[in-house]
Amino acid sequence: MSERRQLISLAYRLLGSLADAEDVVQETYARWYAMAPRQRAAIESTGGWLAKVASRICLDLLGSARARRERYVGEWIPEPVPDRTEWVSGWTGGAEVDPADRVTLDESLNMAFLVVLEAMTPAERVAFILHDVFRYPFPEVAEIVGRTPAACRQLATSARRRVRASRGPGTPNARRARIVREFKEAWEAKDVEALIGLLDPDVTAIGDGGGVVAALPRPLRGGEPVAEYFIGLVRQADGLTILERTVNGRPGLLLQYEGATVAVLALDIVDDRVTHVWAVRNPAKLRPWT
Structure with a gap:
């Protein structure tokens, strides 16, 4: 073994x-x-x-x-x-x-x-x-x-x-966890301004649905568009639960809807700002999380 x-x-x-x-x-x-x-x-x-x-x-x-x-x-x-x-x-x-x-x-x-x-x-x-x-x-x-x-x-x-x-400047995991928690709280509160404040102006969000479930069809760039996209998601999916989890060794988020895991988010953080969000929605890639 x-x-x-x-x-x-x-x-x-x-x-x-x-x-x-x-x-x-x-x-x-x-x-x-x-x-x-x-x-x-x-x-x-x-x-x-x-x-x-x-x-x-x-x-x-x-x-x-x-x-x-x-x-x-x-x-x-x-x-x-x-x-x-x-x-x-x-x-x-x-x-x-x-x-x-x-x-x-x-x-x-x-x-x-x-x-x-x-x-x-x-x-x-x-x-x-x-x-x-x-x-x-x-x-x-x-x-x-x-x-x-x-x-x-x-x-x-x-x-x-x-x-x-x-490589960007190294960010300790404890600080990463704090930023991820603040991101989660702003997202849950549907606070666009707070979310924009946590995002790098050139942040990139990428979704992977594998053609099986809905996801961003192409990378989305910019603090305001990315913040509005994520706020739109929680407005559309009433009852969405956002949980803090370790994703690939770093603080990340897991999304559940009606008890089922629907997405896993990995975030990259530089200078206390989120620079990348990778949102995996393809069910075939979520097996270890279910």
Whole structure:
């Protein structure tokens, strides 16, 4: 079970989908048990073998996932996960990384980070996650990605630049929780002015309904339009319950209507202002929350 949690932890970060990560782990174990006992006995590190196979499967999936997401109805947001220790558990391979560039397992879970990963090529994403997050040395990364260690180093460097460019000033979780609570209270009170005051003037709200349920068809930008949109939602849905929850390791919100979970919101906060709201409504992505 410990190995399974670690593999899901790795595959989720590589794919941004818990459902896909579970499928990858199932396929990885199927390949393990398909080998003869003699072959399994010859493998020095079971965990290492499983991680390499899972990473290769993820690399193959990332190519097809990009094509699937181009056909996806509306915006695609990584699947949000609740506050469970298995999503942040993992193992490290001992690679040396400059502390200034170090990405912790906790940081690699948050929605803002996962969204940045979506803009990377499959090889960039895998090389970066394996080396900078899980500390695999480049010779091992090269074995998985199918490129030279030098090429993998370049891939990780390129990915690191993207992450560095997207990073805002760090905000302690306690302060994030306070802003999220104030956002919730202003939203419940239908106080447009208070909500605008909590939003960055250039805030972006993105919804993911997957073509199954109603959601924002395209990103909405600007403090006033975003505030009015959210106030409009609570006015239309009488009886909507807004709950504070940990979403991808950070304070977020869960929406329930008539006892059913209808949305999970991840928020990014910089300088005490909400800069991004990712609202996941696709029921297939809400399984862990129901």
